Amino acid sequence: MSKITEAAIKEICASCGNDRDRLMDVVNAVQAKAGCVSDESIEAIAKQLSCHRVEVESVVSFYAFLSKEQKGSVVIRLCNDVVDKMNGVDAVAKAFEDELGIKFGQTTDDGKITLEYAPCIGMCDQAPAALINNEVMTYLSTDKVKEIVKNLKACNDPAKLKHRLGDGNNASEMVHSVVHNGIRKKGPVIFADYDKEAGLKNALAMSPVEVINEIKTARLRGRGGAGFPTGMKWEFTRAAEGKKKYIICNADEGEPGTFKDRAILTERADLMFEGMTVGGYAIGADSGIVYLRAEYAYLTKLLEKILQDRRNANLLGKNVLGKKGFDFDIRVQMGAGAYICGEETALISSCEGLRGDPKNRPPFPAQKGYLGHPTSVNNVETLCCVGRILEMGAAWFAETGSKGSPSTKLLSISGDCQMPGVYEFPFGVKVSELLKEIGAENAQAVLVGGPSGQIIGKADYERTICYDDLATGGAVVVFGPERNMLEIAAEYMEFFIEESCGYCTPCRVGNVLLKNGLDKILAGKGEPGDLAMLEELGNTVKTTSRCGLGQTSANPVLSTLKNFRSTYESLVKESKDGMQPMFDISAALNDAETIADRKSVIFKN
């Protein structure tokens, strides 16, 4: 791989207007071209954008898809999410190592292929899956790996690896991917047929305040997880002082087990853009940004094409659909591999060319968001709901669902069930009903809302999915009777450790301590006092963390401590060594034992 020249970097920076705020685009482009953002590149970028080199280094070191070290021209990122592990990713991983002759984290001697792990890439319903550069490979097996590696060695072109293309737009020229939509249950709102443009036309016939009132009457709440009333968010953003305003669509979908936005982006992007345009009109914004996770880069061509079609049809641009004074356009901002960037203020940081650190609140994005301008961040699905509400009316929208949670919710269902995929269920559906429908009636446990949600057991299966009971941004992962729920919890803690931004103490340190405590128990070295210690520690992390990540990251431990207590209790025993809870004496003696080349006489196990 040839190194990038300073001239090439100059060109990249110039194409981004030498704008420091667009650092993400610059470093993404350099990484794509050179396979790394080296020290020399960092220096050159800083010079070009007139900023400190350490700022650039700070950003590069934050995102998983960026690296200072040279990567191969082909990077294989094998998803090692819990669901992939349940589907045999370990054998697949070994096959990759054997076929390539390298370990994970390494690059082949010829510098061509790098092998890495990635957290959930949004393909749990077709796991094990991997990203090979921007191409997605699904349903991996050891045989498939052999074929993939053989082909890569022959042609070094990931685009040539695809055989059978997926359904719907996946098969289109724009996407050209083997991914399946996996839409198993269509409901009235998202995947039903709809009258294109009707929603936007109706909105433009109303005043912005009337549009907001319509959304409020529909009682639409955010579909991204937090469930904040969308109408209220828009009202605040509209009321906030500022000449320029932004609406941002959160397409970062990173919560392990969530892939419903993937289906929307593939099949209903037009509806999503329509909802965004309505939102722009309602809050008084002239610009929209779609923050797309790097894992979904295979969808960018499709999204850009739809945006262009919309511009051509005057659904975007100057005086949208002839509405005087309403100018609105949308751009796509690529992420670079960071779950935390789904958090709305971290997302804004990332859009501004910064590390994906969340911001202090107040001020809230509605007051001071992107580049200090009032900003509304809305989930992909939320924006689709907006389009349908404006088309069909608030009363229609509230017809389905439960009392406190009107309408439907897309659920991404995976794990130990017969029919994984995307389902549109009315809010208020019982977990037991859902399990029946997906073919998972023998489930031992269900993860509702992803690792930041709750791991529930059979006792809770009559509870309902809605904002007032079991809330979820869309992830439902099912665990069969043979799974070890403590191991699963430990896996999810590992995810949070990897994905914490590291800004605040409880999340940066506490999650590591929680995981270590859990590992000790799993190794059979736990004692009864450890459980109270873990509970207290988990509560500190939950209570004192700065953002939603840390405020929910202890949930795998806390919810299993609550719902699978007997599993913990069967593993812990009174300690004989009289050590502090959570302290693992054998681990602590490891180094000394290696140096002494003998085992401790006193602490034998």
Add this chain to the structure above:
Amino acid sequence: MSDKITFTIDGVEVKAAKGQTILQAADEAGIYIPRLCNMSGLIPYGSCRVCTVIVNGRPQSACTQPAAEGMIVENETEELLTHRKNIVDMLFVEGNHYCMSCEKSGNCELQALAYRFGIAAPKYPYMFPNRSVDATHPDIFIDRNRCILCARCVRASRDLDGKGVFEFVGRGPNKSIAVNANARLKDTNLDITDKAVDVCPVGAIIKKRVGFAVPIGQRKYDTKPIGSEIEAQNK
């Protein structure tokens, strides 16, 4: 005094000017809210979380949360003390803190907080991370073993010195303090007179050749606990 905000901390009425944080108002009222990353004169950062208080039933960091009329703040409760001790414990085990040989001992805010909270030894297992020391600068060295990632140096260098010598790299547990140079501190424009050199709460940024000028036993927190200077105003 119509532009003053009135609220309560643990039942005590406190006045604040508009725009003041809970922590600033508490300081003026002689009420000590423990803190580490916060420092007057620097933009509030909200990273250590030691200043966590309960505001109208919800946890907030006192150093970043603006005071508002009628808010009910809880500060000295059993629950919050537990959380704060746990956080201090975390900071100790996350790094390598050998207080007995540290030049900052007695002036260190982390150590002082531990003493104030009655922590003799952290209850979590030490992590013993591998961290680097940079002693290339003629007048100053960084010992990352003791860094608590509070960003005081980052903020002081950027906002007070107008330089931007420090910034963080990496994320999560791999986050560390870096300098604005290809590799070393000596290649930056950090100067011994910079504000950034004086703000470190722990012994991570240390001036050379002034070690132990004040003997241990006579240092800032050797005689009076941290926070007592604030509480003294209350007497």
